[in-house]
Amino acid sequence: xASLKSVKTSKMETTTRSWxxxxxxxxxFTEVLPLHEVYVGILKQxxxxxxxxxxxxxxxxxxxxxxxxxxxxxxxxxxxxxxLSRANGEEDITLGEDELKNQLKERGFDLSLFxxxxxxxKVPAKAPxxxxxxxxxxxxxxxxxxxxxxxxRLIDGSIFDDDCLHAIERIMSLVIEAARLEAVGDxxxxxxxxxxxxxxxxxxxxxxxxxDQHPMWHAAMLAVDxxxxxxxxxxxxxxxxxxTKRRMDEGTLDERVDSDVETENLNFKDRLRKxxxxxxxxxxLCYPTSLSSLTFPVQMPLETQVGRKGRRSDGDRVEDPQQExxxxxxxxxxxYLCTGYWVFLLMEPCPMCAMALLHSxxxxxxxxxxxxxxxxxxxxxxxxxxxxxxxxxxxWSGILERECRQMVEEINARKxxx
Amino acid sequence: MDIxxxxxxALQKAEExxxxxxxxxxxxxxxxxxxxxxxxxxxxxTCNATRHAEINCIDQVLKFCKEKCLQYETVFRNLxxxxxxEPCIMCISALLQLQVHSIIYGCxxxxxxxxxxxxxxxxxxDPKVLIQxxxxxxxxxxxxxxxxxxxxxxxxxxxxxxxxxxxxxxx
Ligand SMILES: [Zn+2]
Ligand SMILES: [Zn+2]
Numbered sequence: 329x330a331s332l333k334s335v336k337t338s339k340m341e342t343t344t345r346s347w348x349x350x351x352x353x354x355x356x357f358t359e360v361l362p363l364h365e366v367y368v369g370i371l372k373q374x375x376x377x378x379x380x381x382x383x384x385x386x387x388x389x390x391x392x393x394x395x396x397x398x399x400x401x402x403x404x405x406x407x408x409x410x411x412l413s414r415a416n417g418e419e420d421i422t423l424g425e426d427e428l429k430n431q432l433k434e435r436g437f438d439l440s441l442f443x444x445x446x447x448x449x450k451v452p453a454k455a456p457x458x459x460x461x462x463x464x465x466x467x468x469x470x471x472x473x474x475x476x477x478x479x480x481r482l483i484d485g486s487i488f489d490d491d492c493l494h495a496i497e498r499i500m501s502l503v504i505e506a507a508r509l510e511a512v513g514d515x516x517x518x519x520x521x522x523x524x525x526x527x528x529x530x531x532x533x534x535x536x537x538x539x540d541q542h543p544m545w546h547a548a549m550l551a552v553d554x555x556x557x558x559x560x561x562x563x564x565x566x567x568x569x570x571x572t573k574r575r576m577d578e579g580t581l582d583e584r585v586d587s588d589v590e591t592e593n594l595n596f597k598d599r600l601r602k603x604x605x606x607x608x609x610x611x612x613l614c615y616p617t618s619l620s621s622l623t624f625p626v627q628m629p630l631e632t633q634v635g636r637k638g639r640r641s642d643g644d645r646v647e648d649p650q651q652e653x654x655x656x657x658x659x660x661x662x663x664y665l666c667t668g669y670w671v672f673l674l675m676e677p678c679p680m681c682a683m684a685l686l687h688s689x690x691x692x693x694x695x696x697x698x699x700x701x702x703x704x705x706x707x708x709x710x711x712x713x714x715x716x717x718x719x720x721x722x723x724w725s726g727i728l729e730r731e732c733r734q735m736v737e738e739i740n741a742r743k744x745x746x
Numbered sequence: 747m748d749i750x751x752x753x754x755x756a757l758q759k760a761e762e763x764x765x766x767x768x769x770x771x772x773x774x775x776x777x778x779x780x781x782x783x784x785x786x787x788x789x790x791x792t793c794n795a796t797r798h799a800e801i802n803c804i805d806q807v808l809k810f811c812k813e814k815c816l817q818y819e820t821v822f823r824n825l826x827x828x829x830x831x832e833p834c835i836m837c838i839s840a841l842l843q844l845q846v847h848s849i850i851y852g853c854x855x856x857x858x859x860x861x862x863x864x865x866x867x868x869x870x871x872d873p874k875v876l877i878q879x880x881x882x883x884x885x886x887x888x889x890x891x892x893x894x895x896x897x898x899x900x901x902x903x904x905x906x907x908x909x910x911x912x913x914x915x916x917x
Contacts, residue, residue, distance in 0.1 A: 516843060543818070544804060544840055553794055561793025665795045679867050680843065683836035687795035708870050716864050718857060
């Protein structure tokens with residue numbers, strides 16, 4: 329639905345991949361720009377062009393996304409009142425040509441510059457957001473457009489280099505294996521999930537849906553609670569005893585309670601130390617615990633090429649400034665929720681899981697198979713582009729798409745066999 | 747009891763939360779004319795951003811069912827949810843997946859509301875669940891506003907501030 333064209337491997341690249349990562353963007357970036365009818369004045373003499381542009385911009389401002397004049401035709405005003413007045417519940421009023429002429433005359437515009445009769449033509453009603461849209465729009469009328477480099481890199485796929493795509497594929501393969509081993513979902517949402525710290529590539533948590541045990545145990549919900557557990561929290565009792573992949577020697581390191589350390593500051597430092605140790609010794613947390621028997625890929629940083637999204641500012645205006653702020657505080661205050669982490673899902677998440685990940689402030693979501701039934705990251709809605717939400721993540725679909733789709737079929741068939 | 751009386755109880759819970767310096771959201775799960783779950787937001791406590799009042803109540807109901815040897819599917823289908831603020835997109839999805847009998851809420855949740863405010867989640871789900879909003883919304887809204895203003899003199903500053911941040915970001 330909202331996915332754009334695929335990731336191209338760079339020109340030097342010979343690797344062929346069975347899949348392409350497709351960014352899920354808002355309709356602003358993918359739609360064919362709507363057109364609306366406008367009046368244009370035909371200049372009698374081309375030499376008057378710049379004077380006419382100046383004069384019209386003063387009396388009738390607007391059309392910021394378009395060149396005001398093209399081929400001796402000057403944009404004057406839309407035929408119908410704009411979206412703004414419509415949003416205010418006003419009537420859709422058509423502006424008459426004589427009315428417009430009177431307005432221009434009243435405001436001191438010299439109508440003798442124009443041919444007597446105005447023309448009506450269609451032009452793009454809103455500003456293009458991508459090169460592709462700008463190209464299409466300018467076939468209709470010349471546009472003012474400055475490409476957003478980050479958006480363009482998302483669309484043409486150059487945001488990920490080959491190493492990064494390899495790493496993404498390896499993590500998604502792991503997610504597929506996790507689903508094969510344990511997933512029990514339903515028609516709404518199924519599969520497995522992995523949460524990864526992109527900075528060092530550490531897999532923090534891996535989970536498979538177990539709705540047979542608990543109706544809310546979708547893979548993403550479980551993964552979020554596993555990460556909470558890493559931060560010394562967590563709400564569900566997910567087999568406390570043997571959650572960890574590498575059984576640790578019962579944490580004798582500094583489990584002792586510092587009874588004489590009273591100040592909150594020291595407690596806080598203690599907590600940070602504990603969390604850091606957990607990151608190093610207990611990850612990846614697994615649920616169900618049998619997932620710890622999987623072969624985990626070699627850890628490698630994911631963020632080097634992508635510019636450490638959500639942690640450091642890269643001047644990208646799509647980025648969530650709040651998240652950046654949290655990122656800056658990570659060293660100081662310790663990790664907060666899943667801020668900045670990347671999440672890998674077998675299948676496009678249901679609204680519960682998608683919103684849980686949004687509340688948890690993850691930076692990126694990668695999924696393999698679409699969820700036509702209830703997916704809200706492309707299929708039924710594009711949650712992360714809905715206006716008003718105060719955090720956003722980026723979403724990529726199509727990672728090992730065929731394999732993920734096959735696995736969804738396999739685990740669904742398995743369920744109906746029982 | 748009728749809707750309005752249950753909402754009064756929920757508002758009372760919200761007020762208690764406000765007095766304790768917590769996010770003033772009251773949430774009741776009613777089954778057989780009895781409150782079987784009532785909950786708070788525990789995001790800070792659990793370091794888990796999904797621990798909204800409704801999610802905590804769902805877990806309480808599951809525990810209730812286990813103890814009473816009841817089938818949770820049946821209990822949820824006969825259960826009414828009364829909450830002072832419109833459930834967020836995540837919570838309304840959870841409730842719709844459990845096919846609760848009805849969802850009654852007070853004021854709108856402009857940040858994350860999943861009934862109408864931010865995303866109309868119910869349109870993705872079948873069968874349809876009875877959802878009614880704007881029940882005593884002024885009172886619910888007033889509690890939230892008081893919370894933002896920091897009207898509670900009993901609460902230690904840091905706690906109020908932290909909870910406010912929670913409300914801003916998580917509820
Ligand atoms: Zn889900
Ligand atoms: Zn919620």
